[in-house]
Every structure is written in structure tokens, then in C-alpha cells.
Amino acid sequence: MNLLTICLNAFIVVLGLLSSLALTMRLLIALFPERQQAPASTGGDAAQTAAVAAAVAQLYPGARLTRMEEIR
Numbered sequence: 001m002n003l004l005t006i007c008l009n010a011f012i013v014v015l016g017l018l019s020s021l022a023l024t025m026r027l028l029i030a031l032f033p034e035r036q037q038a039p040a041s042t043g044g045d046a047a048q049t050a051a052v053a054a055a056v057a058q059l060y061p062g063a064r065l066t067r068m069e070e071i072r
Contacts, residue, residue, distance in 0.1 A: 053065040 049065070049068060052068060056063050056065050
């Protein structure tokens with residue numbers, strides 16, 4: 001076998017493996033979609049909100065926490 005044929009066969013095998021992995025991932029994503037979470041403003045963790053408010057008050061005296069959103 002010549003080197004070009006070996007490289008071409010290896011390329012085709014890797015391409016096939018990556019394609020099968022991509023199809024498997026698409027199938028899994030279709031079967032198990034991401035769950036939608038409620039916004040943090042409607043029922044956020046009270047302890048987390050209190051901790052952030054305390055940190056803001058310590059860093060910026062007189063400041064008030066009015067809204068807290070999660071950034072993804």
C-alpha cells in the first residue's frame with residue numbers, strides 16, 4: 001500500500017467516526033431536551049439574595065439591591 005492510500009483510508013475512517021458521534025449526539029439531544037427553568041426573579045434562593053445584598057452593602061455603603069438576574 002502506498003502512503004497516500006493509507007492516509008486517505010485513515011481520513012475516511014475518522015470522518016465516519018465523527019459523523020456517527022454527531023448523529024448520536026443529535027439523537028440524544030432530541031430524546032432528552034434541556035429543561036426550561038423558572039426565572040430567578042420569580043423564586044430565587046433567599047439565602048443567595050441576602051448574601052449578594054450584604055456584599056453590595058459592604059462594598060458600596062448606602063447602595064440597595066433592586067434586581068438580580070442570572071447571566072448565562
